[in-house]
Amino acid sequence: MRNPLIEIYDILLDFFGPQDWWPGDTPFEVMIGAILTQNTNWGNVQKAVRNLMHAGALTPHAIYKMENERLSELIRPAGYYNIKAKRLKSFVEFFMEKYSGRTDKIRETDMTSLREYLLGVNGIGPETADSILLYALEKPVFVIDTYTKRILSRHGIMDSSESYDSFQELFHESLPAKVPLFNEYHALLVKTGKEFCRPKPHCHGCPLKR
Ligand code: SF4
Structure with missing residues (x-):
């Protein structure tokens, strides 16, 4: 059989x-999308991503520096925006502080360790972590x-x-x-x-x- x-x-x-798949012009946009898509549909995620783009905030550095309130406002279309703003901030803090916000650096980490790190970030569960690993970082998970x-x-x-x-x-x-x-x-x-x-x-x- x-x-x-x-x-x-x-x-x-x-x-x-x-x-x-996956819609997103850059690996960072895909990472952000993987967090924003929790409990909502992709159309709403795209609206939130467009807001970030128009505000010039679709970079790790910009989100790292941004006030939570402003971030919540920009991602409002994705729903649960206060919670998601905190999650985005936690992820970006991890990404900036460990990898300077650089995709080439985060990609160098072996998949098992990286998955553990991601699961340690507030608000990132297995599905989100694996979406980031597969779709943004091209790891076979x-x-x-x-x-x-x-x-x-x-x-x-x-x-x-x-x-x-x-x-x-x-x-x-x-x-x-x-x-x-x-x-x-x-x-x-x-x-x-x-x-x-x-x-x-x-x-x-x-x-x-x-
Ligand atoms: S709808 Fe679901 S259960 Fe029915 S054939 Fe398709 S996959 Fe199977």
């Missing part, structure tokens, strides 16, 4: 085509989200009550550790979750029905 995770990937890629858990559990591959780490381990054991593959696969699962595998599944027409 073929590896079911590879089979799912092939079916989704064939059906939807490449997704070309699989991002697990609600869609991933839902799709795999509905197909009897893993129970949804299993931990984030167990789901991630399954992907890491089943697939070659390649950034483009992890990137594309996660995007395809999100697409499937949004279009078909909603809280109430729309199996009719879904490529995974067969």
Whole structure:
């Protein structure tokens, strides 16, 4: 029998085509987006990012220096803006103080250590840390989200009550550790979750029905 995770990937890629994720012009913008996207949709994140850009504040240095109140105001469209402003500040403080806000420097750190550092930052959980690692820093780590858990559990591959780490381990054991593959696969699962595998599944027409 073929590896079911590879089979799912092939079916989704064939059906939807490449997704070309993650929207963001620079690695720092992707990092910021990974924090802002918590509990909101991507359209709202884009509005907040545009505000930061127009204010000339889409750099680690600018956010590091900015007052929390001003930052909250700029990212208001992303929702939970006071909490997210604190989270952004915590992340940027970490990034500036440890790596001088330089992407080339943070990339040099090995993935395991970097993941631990990120998880130590206030407000950064496994999904956000892994999104930063994969999409901004091109480290081969699989991002697990609600869609991933839902799709795999509905197909009897893993129970949804299993931990984030167990789901991630399954992907890491089943697939070659390649950034483009992890990137594309996660995007395809999100697409499937949004279009078909909603809280109430729309199996009719879904490529995974067969
Ligand atoms: S919508 Fe149905 S067929 Fe599609 S992934 Fe969900 S459970 Fe599977």
